[in-house]
Amino acid sequence: MRIELLHIDGCPNTGPAESRLREAVASAGLDGVAEVGTRLLSTPDDAGAAFFAGSPTFLLDGADLFPGADRTTDLACRVYPTDAGLAGAPTVDQLRAALLAATRQR
Structure with a gap:
């Protein structure tokens, strides 16, 4: 299983998104089961070649x-609805829930 964080250069949400993702993977018990990586998208062609919906985008085996x-080829930011309002990255709880739901469907 491959979990990938797609991001653009200069995105202020990349650091928090990666940290939250790694925490969610660990708390979901997926350490050692999932390969976690990041991918920098530098051009619209890069964005078009992936399922990119803005930075950051979280993929599990290529699915959002x-x-x-x-989907977009724009090198732009993405926002997520959270309990505290719109944010530049989902919470750890949201990521964990999304990971667990996606792995149950596999």
Whole structure:
């Protein structure tokens, strides 16, 4: 299983998103089961070659963990609804829930 964080250069949410993702993977018991990585998208062609819906985008085996956003080739930011309002990255709890739901469907 491959979990990938897609991001753009200069995205202020990349650091928090990666930290939260790694915490969610660990708390979901997926350490050692899932390969976690990041991918920098530098051009619209890079974005078009992946399922990219803005930075950061979280993929599990190529599928968006938070479906519903439109794909884009724009090197732009993405926002996520959280209990505290819109944010530049989902919470650890949201990521853990998305990971567990996606792995149950596999």
